[in-house]
């Protein structure tokens with residue numbers, strides 16, 4: 337039974353919940369596991385979390401109790417240090433609490449060191465996510481002592497000691513930082529992974545943003561900015577239709593594929609193929625610890641967004657090449673670019689001196705003030721290497737408020753804050 341030592345007034349329904357699990361005969365749990373209230377009440381460092389749960393009993397009742405759950409319980413310090421915590425905002429709190437409950441029991445001792453796993457949470461509302469199993473958190477056991485949870489906008493949290501605290505409905509893991517529910521593609525690319533602004537701009541220029549950011553359960557292969565810079569010249573001569581088909585080749589619909597499954601033969605993706613939205617298949621090749629999609633190398637894996645995941649790659653994929661031209665070279669470093677190499681003297685092979693194509697299509701934000709049409713035209717006229725589709729003026733994009741293009745220059749060659757946090761090759 338719920339211990340009498342907690343000394344808090346609880347609603348009848350909450351008492352019912354907090355004691356519920358003790359009456360279940362869950363084979364995964366030790367027979368003597370305590371009820372949730374008793375366990376949480378006994379950990380002073382979880383008092384803020386415990387009080388929040390007690391105020392949000394509706395969430396507790398959603399827990400699929402028979403299967404068991406893992407509560408990712410932020411410590412008091414995690415709440416105290418958060419800049420985003422809004423204790424009086426019910427919408428925010430509901431989202432936050434649901435995203436901190438995993439469906440299923442995750443025991444850190446049973447995770448193998450290296451490969452990341454995706455664990456679905458109770459966050460399913462379509463206002464917040466379009467991941468049909470419930471938005472994921474990514475869990476990585478880095479070494480015997482350290483287990484990290486990666487969530488939206490490149491944020492990371494660490495499971496504190498003691499780990500694997502059992503209660504009658506599953507496990508509690510204390511975490512040192514609040515998890516961030518993954519944001520839409522647009523915000524993720526603009527605010528956290530600025531190396532994807534060229535890709536995002538290309539999606540805006542072809543009206544594909546909602547296809548990529550609102551379809552349920554997607555895997556996106558997103559070329560970094562330098563991949564677009566390298567082929568700025570061939571890109572600038574493409575029609576909007578052609579660019580649309582190229583971009584759709586980077587969308588794998590109806591599947592959220594963790595990078596670790598590309599490395600695990602039993603998942604059938606290693607040296608296999610992916611069905612793209614464009615219709616043609618993308619080859620997946622593992623060469624040692626390097627992974628290639630056609631000839632583009634995986635640079636950063638597992639960037640969670642509200643409708644799935646992005647894997648960042650170093651080249652733009654071309655659906656029109658023969659299969660023999662898509663197979664990567666065995667020598668990892670010698671992959672060719674999938675489009676005609678640029679010839680203009682204004683461009684360099686590394687592309688870093690070329691403005692990032694398509695960034696002028698990004699809608700303006702407060703950081704990027706709306707410019708008048710005339711100054712945007714002047715800017716364009718003097719920027720001969722700017723990429724873009726040849727149908728631009730007829731597509732109606734010309735009248736859209738847009739950024740001055742300065743953002744594109746600033747982003748050139750700058751690695752997004754999230755880069756370097758991935759584990760590519762570590763599995």
Ligand SMILES: *[C@@H]1O[C@H](CO)[C@@H](O)[C@H](O)[C@H]1NC(C)=O
Nearest residue numbers: 384386387388389390391423
């Ligand atoms: C619980 O809800 C009440 C009333 O809405 C509020 O006054 C109190 O501050 C809340 N407690 C916590 C810990 O959020």
Ligand SMILES: *[C@@H]1O[C@H](CO)[C@@H](O)[C@H](O)[C@H]1NC(C)=O
Nearest residue numbers: 381411412413414415416417
């Ligand atoms: C959190 O902040 C409150 C007041 O702002 C303070 O009383 C409390 O000691 C802090 N707790 C931790 C764990 O930092």
Ligand SMILES: *[C@@H]1O[C@H](CO)[C@@H](O)[C@H](O)[C@H]1NC(C)=O
Nearest residue numbers: 422424425426427428429431
């Ligand atoms: C409450 O949180 C929601 C979701 O995070 C947010 O959209 C909304 O603006 C917040 N409301 C206030 C008053 O801050």
Ligand SMILES: *[C@@H]1O[C@H](CO)[C@@H](O)[C@H](O)[C@H]1NC(C)=O
Nearest residue numbers: 462463464465466520550642
């Ligand atoms: C989920 O998709 C629907 C349309 O299919 C859209 O209205 C909603 O905004 C999407 N949610 C998010 C978080 O992007």
Ligand SMILES: *[C@@H]1O[C@H](CO)[C@@H](O)[C@H](O)[C@H]1NC(C)=O
Nearest residue numbers: 597600601602603604605608
């Ligand atoms: C991989 O392919 C084999 C043989 O086609 C099949 O039996 C197995 O279920 C597949 N594995 C997955 C994870 O789809």
Ligand SMILES: *[C@@H]1O[C@H](CO)[C@@H](O)[C@H](O)[C@H]1NC(C)=O
Nearest residue numbers: 601606607621622623624666
């Ligand atoms: C995948 O294919 C490449 C080249 O075709 C080959 O070198 C490699 O051994 C293959 N890997 C696996 C796991 O089959």
